[in-house]
Amino acid sequence: MNYTFDFAPVFAAWPTLLEGIMGTLRMSSLSMVFGLGLGIIFMMMRMSGRPGLRTVAVGYIELIRNTPILVQVFFVFFGMPAIGIRLSGEQAAILAMTLNCAAYAAEIVRGGVQSIRPGQIEAGRALGMHTADIYRFIVFRPAIRAVYPALCSQFILLMLNSSLVSSVSAEELTYYAQTLDSQTFRSFEIYLTLGVIYLALSQVLSAVLSLIGRVYFSYPTK
Amino acid sequence: MIRQFGWGEFLFLLEGARWTVVLSLLAFTVGGALGLAVALGRTSKWKLLRMVTAAYIQVFQGTPLLIQLFFVYFGLPLLGLKVDVWVALTIGLSLHTSAFLGEIWRGSIQAVPDGQSEAARALGIGYVHRMVDVVLPQAFRIGLPATISFLVNLIKGTALAALLGLTELTRSGQLMANITFQPLQVYGAVALIYFCICVPLTYCSARIERRLNAAR
16 A cells, blocks of 8 residues: 555645535535425325325325435436426525425324324314314424434434535535545545544534424423 | 437336346345344444444444445555446445444344343353344344335435446436436436335335234
8 A cells, every 4th residue: 555645635625625514504404494394294194184185195205215315316406497497506406305305204203193192182173173283282292202313313314415416516515525526636535534524514413403302392291 | 319218218227227236235235244243243242342333333324325435436446456336336335234234233133132142041052053043033023124124225325326437227317318308207217217126125114014013
């Protein structure tokens, strides 16, 4: 092995990498929020009494969960312009990641909703509450609380998967790293640094999410 | 004259799908063997071994698969190995698989009731036989649904091989989309093929899980 490691060009480019980190965090956090919202809508369709709505939701969820996110990103970025919707790399990335996250979030949250004892929902109904109100005031918090760890790992996975959107020129961490690679040819050093950054990001994200969980779910259960 | 996306083009995608399947099976086999070692290390009685394997799993679960593949692809030449995309991808995906399966199987091994391995120990059965004949067969049953779900994730993960230039299903789709200028149909077809490969496995995994839950 006669290779001289040279991390200097990588560290010298720290402002670029920092911008990449911001891009990654921006796109993945937006997708998480939108994805959870859309996922809850799909979950309610999936659990609703109408067979039509249920079939649409199941079809969507299974389609997304059984195809690679890279193909979904390509489909949105390259396919959408064919039907007249032209999106920038970043918009396509956020849309694709939101659609992806929604399917997984729907299934996870459904697990939580099913863990709610039926008596609670019946009590809401007996009080004359509307389905939307039952979900809002009775079901959601304890349901999401029950599946919060699974939801968090899904979010972290989404953040890691956001590295793929560099392939449609959305400007996040991997995109900047690849640009840097083509300028300096220090591939090994760059990807090693990148691995360390992603590892740190996933640890930080995990800590932040568990902090949010601790604050949001800090109510007595008994 | 621009080529239209028709039957012949679809067959080209299927040709690519063959390499997706081959790559997935290769990585699953090699990664499975390594994963068993990781799982045994993770449940071993030596603290050092437990810590090393825990760190190994943490690294692979905390970094994107794409970066892991790039790292192997650019790292192997430094060790003086001549890299072919196939070799790099097989190694990269296998290492990734070993970490995830290692963690899944650790859970299954620990889910086998302690009494089983205590009883084996009381009968004077050594570590190897205790594992092979008593613990692992039971752990295998428990871990099967999660293992199959991971296989689905692995098949989806091989799509990244397209970004390193291996002509599997997704890369075939990229090429075809560039030739026909019909990205909507082409990527739709690509997604459909992945769907057809993955859905039976997903269904199988859910079925086995339901049956295990019913048995308990």
